[in-house]
Structures are given as C-alpha cells and as structure tokens.
Amino acid sequence: MTDYTPRCAARVLLVDAADRLLLFRGSDPARPDDGRWWFTPGGGLDPGETYAEGAVRELAEETGLRLSVAEVGEPVHADVVEFSFDGVWYRQEQRFFLVRVSAHQVDTAGFSEVERGSVDRYRWWSIDELTGTTERCYPLDLAEVLARALAGTTAVTEGQTC
Numbered sequence: 001m002t003d004y005t006p007r008c009a010a011r012v013l014l015v016d017a018a019d020r021l022l023l024f025r026g027s028d029p030a031r032p033d034d035g036r037w038w039f040t041p042g043g044g045l046d047p048g049e050t051y052a053e054g055a056v057r058e059l060a061e062e063t064g065l066r067l068s069v070a071e072v073g074e075p076v077h078a079d080v081v082e083f084s085f086d087g088v089w090y091r092q093e094q095r096f097f098l099v100r101v102s103a104h105q106v107d108t109a110g111f112s113e114v115e116r117g118s119v120d121r122y123r124w125w126s127i128d129e130l131t132g133t134t135e136r137c138y139p140l141d142l143a144e145v146l147a148r149a150l151a152g153t154t155a156v157t158e159g160q161t162c
Contacts, residue, residue, distance in 0.1 A: 004091040008051070008054075009044050013149055014099050017102045023125055024039055026118045029114065029118050037135070038135060039138045041059055041062045051075060052069045055097045075096055076097065076098045076154050078095050081139065
C-alpha cells in the first residue's frame, strides 16, 4: 500500500458558447521529462472551504473569471483519483462544476508559482477534439464527463465539504 496525502479538490468544466471546454496543459515539476497533459481549471480546497467555494476561488485565480458560489451551482461529476505531483503522492476526492460563459478571455495572472512553472498553455476544446486526441487529458473519461454534464444527465449532491 502506498502512503498518500488525502486531498479534496474542486474542478471546473468551463464551457463557452460553442460548447468548447477550457483546458490547461502542464507537467510535473518533479518529472519534467514525463510529458505534458491537459486538465481542467481547479485545485485543492483550502481548510474549511466547500467544493463550490473552492471552485469559485480556483476559477478566479487560474482564469480571472469571478463568479459567486450560486453561479457555479452544484457539482455535475465526482470521482477519486490517485496521482503523484512534485514528489508527493495524492489521493484526491474531486467534484466538477459546469460553468457556461458566452466567451471569456483567460487571465492567468493569479497563477501560483508552481502553476507558472508547470503550466505552459491553455486552449478551448470541443467534445470531438477531446474524443479524437492522442494527447493525455484528465480525467481520462473527460469527453464523456463533459457530454453528460452538457446533457444535464448527472448530478452530485453528497459531500459538499471535505
């Protein structure tokens, strides 16, 4: 059994008017030769923070988009993932929130030092692009998660605090 650091995280499916999803591309600072992957905005919760509060904070820090907790609504997907980042093994319980915007000019000025050093770009992806890409995207079933969220066929209500 691997020792891990428990972590709770809020992730955001930020979707524009063309149903394209915003993803960042990054790498692990401890393993820079291990390649790059795409992921949604979001991150670990601060102590006492709800998933929705974390989603609001992370969205503002990573994209410059400022919303209220009511505007992010309820989570549309939940999962648990184990991964290593910067030399630490995590077991992360995460909730995903669907946020729709007509358009948004991404502002990464709020990135942390680690994010500035590990994230090299962002782009908006269609479901077809996600389905057809050979690049690593997380979660691995991201296209399906997005399709279900856009169709309104999923909801997660339990575990609003971590």
